[in-house]
Amino acid sequence: MSTDAVQDEQQFISDLYARLDALRDRAEGSVRQSVAQVGTGRQAKLERDVHVQEETARLAQLNAVESGLCFGRIDFRDGVSHHIGRIGMREDDAERTPLLIDWRAPVARPFYLATGYSPMGLRRRRHLSTRGRTVTDLHDEIMDLGDTTRTGHESRDADEVLLAALNAARTGRMADIVQTIQAEQDRVIRASHRGVLVVEGGPGTGKTAVALHRAAYLLYAHREQLARRAVLVVGPNPAFLGYIGEVLPSLGETGVLLATVGELFPGVAARGKDTPAAAAVKGSPGMAGVLARAVRDRQTVPEHVLEIVHEDHGVLPLDRASAEDARAAARATGLPHNLARPHFAFRVIDALTAGLAERLGADPYGGPNLLGADDIAQLGKEIATSRAVHAAIDELWPSLTPERLVAGFLADPLQLPEHEQALVRRVDGPWTPADVPLLDEAAELLGADDSAERAAQEAARQEQIAYAQGVLDVSAGSTTYEFEDEESEVLTAHDIIDAERFAERQEEADTRSAAERAAADRTWAFGHIVVDEAQELSAMAWRLLMRRCPSRSMTLVGDPAQTGDAAGCDTWQEILGPYVGDRWRLERLGVNYRTPAEIMAVAAEVRRSVEPGFEPPRSVRSTGAEPLVRTVPEGELVRAAVALAAERGARAQSADGGRLAVIAPAVLLPRLAAALPSASCGEAPDLTSPAVLLTARQAKGLEFDRVVVVDPDGVRGGSPRGANDLYVALTRATQWLGIVRAQGDAAGPPPAGE
Numbered sequence: 001m002s003t004d005a006v007q008d009e010q011q012f013i014s015d016l017y018a019r020l021d022a023l024r025d026r027a028e029g030s031v032r033q034s035v036a037q038v039g040t041g042r043q044a045k046l047e048r049d050v051h052v053q054e055e056t057a058r059l060a061q062l063n064a065v066e067s068g069l070c071f072g073r074i075d076f077r078d079g080v081s082h083h084i085g086r087i088g089m090r091e092d093d094a095e096r097t098p099l100l101i102d103w104r105a106p107v108a109r110p111f112y113l114a115t116g117y118s119p120m121g122l123r124r125r126r127h128l129s130t131r132g133r134t135v136t137d138l139h140d141e142i143m144d145l146g147d148t149t150r151t152g153h154e155s156r157d158a159d160e161v162l163l164a165a166l167n168a169a170r171t172g173r174m175a176d177i178v179q180t181i182q183a184e185q186d187r188v189i190r191a192s193h194r195g196v197l198v199v200e201g202g203p204g205t206g207k208t209a210v211a212l213h214r215a216a217y218l219l220y221a222h223r224e225q226l227a228r229r230a231v232l233v234v235g236p237n238p239a240f241l242g243y244i245g246e247v248l249p250s251l252g253e254t255g256v257l258l259a260t261v262g263e264l265f266p267g268v269a270a271r272g273k274d275t276p277a278a279a280a281v282k283g284s285p286g287m288a289g290v291l292a293r294a295v296r297d298r299q300t301v302p303e304h305v306l307e308i309v310h311e312d313h314g315v316l317p318l319d320r321a322s323a324e325d326a327r328a329a330a331r332a333t334g335l336p337h338n339l340a341r342p343h344f345a346f347r348v349i350d351a352l353t354a355g356l357a358e359r360l361g362a363d364p365y366g367g368p369n370l371l372g373a374d375d376i377a378q379l380g381k382e383i384a385t386s387r388a389v390h391a392a393i394d395e396l397w398p399s400l401t402p403e404r405l406v407a408g409f410l411a412d413p414l415q416l417p418e419h420e421q422a423l424v425r426r427v428d429g430p431w432t433p434a435d436v437p438l439l440d441e442a443a444e445l446l447g448a449d450d451s452a453e454r455a456a457q458e459a460a461r462q463e464q465i466a467y468a469q470g471v472l473d474v475s476a477g478s479t480t481y482e483f484e485d486e487e488s489e490v491l492t493a494h495d496i497i498d499a500e501r502f503a504e505r506q507e508e509a510d511t512r513s514a515a516e517r518a519a520a521d522r523t524w525a526f527g528h529i530v531v532d533e534a535q536e537l538s539a540m541a542w543r544l545l546m547r548r549c550p551s552r553s554m555t556l557v558g559d560p561a562q563t564g565d566a567a568g569c570d571t572w573q574e575i576l577g578p579y580v581g582d583r584w585r586l587e588r589l590g591v592n593y594r595t596p597a598e599i600m601a602v603a604a605e606v607r608r609s610v611e612p613g614f615e616p617p618r619s620v621r622s623t624g625a626e627p628l629v630r631t632v633p634e635g636e637l638v639r640a641a642v643a644l645a646a647e648r649g650a651r652a653q654s655a656d657g658g659r660l661a662v663i664a665p666a667v668l669l670p671r672l673a674a675a676l677p678s679a680s681c682g683e684a685p686d687l688t689s690p691a692v693l694l695t696a697r698q699a700k701g702l703e704f705d706r707v708v709v710v711d712p713d714g715v716r717g718g719s720p721r722g723a724n725d726l727y728v729a730l731t732r733a734t735q736w737l738g739i740v741r742a743q744g745d746a747a748g749p750p751p752a753g754e
């Protein structure tokens with residue numbers, strides 16, 4: 001075996017890291033220098049802040065790509081070679097010669113797609129394995145069969161690097177797959193960003209991995225547009241977001257917003273929990289209409305006559321018919337509730353003014369009203385400024401916040417059918433994730449009457465313009481306009497920018513990243529949205545997400561066979577039909593990279609009980625180890641599960657690392673937690689701990705080296721979509737699966753030997 005090639009690559013890698021260090025030093029120095037700068041004015045300070053923010057982001061990127069910076073090389077038949085890595089890097093020479101090619105660049109594509117049949121101009125493809133900054137192994141694939149040169153590192157198995165990645169012990173944090181993206185995955189990652197792309201595939205087919213790499217790819221390919229509008233990745237729960245949170249930074253992308261739907265209403269922390277039935281009601285498509293009715297129900301009219309006691313003019317009667325007219329006129333504007341409110345108020349004030357004028361100006365001899373237009377206008381003013389009148393308008397057409405409306409609705413959900421009212425009724429208590437789409441819907445229905453805010457903003461803008469004008473005047477005053485020689489006229493700041501533009505330029509210098517600004521703004525329109533476990537989202541959650549993405553540039557990944565949430569959807573058309581009709585594309589991933597064939601066979605049987613003829617994705621590996629099934633009396637489930645976990649968990653703490661999960665029905669968790677004190681559990685378990693205790697729902701999207709599924713019958717019977725939950729639980733293991741089931745368990749997998 002040739003070590004020359006290793007030495008050559010080591011030299012290259014060492015040089016590469018030296019360059020990385022230099023770039024880091026430069027960025028660090030630049031940040032330090034800027035921070036130390038004493039600004040000489042507002043503009044200078046803003047420019048400094050923007051610069052610091054940019055350089056800090058660059059530094060974060062350079063730090064994040066340290067591990068496995070370069071992982072491949074392609075040699076073309078024409079003699080050209082490129083090293084492929086997490087980011088692109090250039091030499092520090094005058095030509096800025098490319099040193100490392102970003103994996104997303106078109107020229108890197110043969111690294112992922114070339115085959116012996118279709119070598120795409122390649123002579124050889126090399127995978128470099130590194131630990132820290134040291135080259136540990138090379139795997140070469142000869143693509144040009146006529147080429148007889150050998151390096152001594154030719155792989156016997158083309159999938160050697162892939163299998164090593166799949167067999168590696170799990171850490172509790174998802175790793176990127178940039179070194180081993182497969183051709184079918186590459187196609188999805190680089191698909192056009194326009195429109196809605198749905199990526200469907202069974203468990204372990206790499207949907208999450210592909211979705212994250214796609215986000216990184218799109219940011220690379222459409223940086224201008226997407227960095228400005230930001231990319232949002234939506235996941236099912238915070239634990240899952242923690243699990244996938246390191247992938248994008250490791251690909252050099254630190255500016256993507258990761259969030260659950262429950263986190264998408266700025267100012268609201270959804271810490272409460274709904275029962276599945278309550279969440280299903282709150283997520284159902286009919287809720288949009290229900291909330292619209294709740295808003296209309298807050299637009300009231302007096303039963304007969306409302307007597308308003310004016311401070312100066314005594315009782316002003318507002319009769320039902322006048323109030324109804326005002327309400328109809330306000331509704332006819334089609335504006336959201338709070339924006340239509342002034343229209344209602346004007347009508348009411350007009351009606352009250354007319355009534356008062358009629359009273360005060362009545363001619364005792366039956367002639368025309370004695371008041372002139374000016375008198376009536378004066379009366380109108382007195383009514384419009386009356387506290388009592390305002391209180392009455394507020395009562396009839398209150399100004400509402402989303403929080404107030406939804407809290408009021410949940411306390412007394414009259415607009416729902418009776419049997420659903422009891423499910424969602426809540427007088428107090430924290431917001432839940434299922435409330436967030438309702439708050440968002442309410443915000444749309446209510447609209448923000450931001451006239452006062454806009455007036456304040458305009459005042460601030462005028463102030464900035466005045467300030468900018470001052471700056472320009474000072475600069476103009478201290479400049480000699482013309483040289484003696486008429487032709488060499490100097491352009492002053494005044495000639496190239498006016499005060500208004502100058503002020504705007506300062507406004508634009510919001511130093512927060514687009515993702516940070518997006519997180520704080522409910523009305524932000526994202527450049528692209530990626531939704532993972534998309535099958536779990538309710539119809540109401542989709543309404544919220546579609547509002548955040550008017551361009552409909554979206555990637556949805558999921559597997560309807562794994563839907564667990566009662567509010568989740570069964571088909572993509574059901575989700576997408578209302579927004580894009582049938583104008584969406586579907587890509588399927590058909591290879592399971594996680595679950596060995598033996599485990600998948602057991603999981604597929606469970607699936608077939610609800611979907612006869614079901615074919616699972618093809619497992620890329622088989623371990624030769626059948627899942628271990630222990631059948632015990634029902635009262636022994638916990639004891640047996642703990643014993644099995646202890647056997648396997650002990651190994652998880654050994655040198656091979658790896659993680660063990662015990663997945664059980666929620667009712668068994670307290671006893672299991674007491675018996676397995678070292679296992680992490682609860683709402684947000686620490687997935688990096690050697691052993692974790694979870695429900696099947698919590699395990700969705702995650703994976704572990706070893707999994708013990710306890711009481712499969714209990715998991716299946718635990719919810720209307722329990723069969724899907726069991727399927728999820730059985731497909732989480734990368735190496736080994738144990739099942740502890742109760743005697744007489746009809747739903748468990750077929751018995752297998754101990």
Ligand SMILES: Nc1ncnc2c1ncn2[C@@H]1O[C@H](COP(=O)(O)OP(=O)(O)OP(=O)(O)O)[C@@H](O)[C@H]1O
Nearest residue numbers: 177180181182203204205206207208209593594701
């Ligand atoms: N090309 C690849 N190279 C290396 N590992 C891969 C590749 N594709 C997928 N994997 C690995 O397979 C495992 C499953 O991937 P992932 O979690 O993305 O699947 P999924 O389809 O989202 O699964 P589920 O539907 O069960 O959540 C992960 O460990 C992932 O890193």
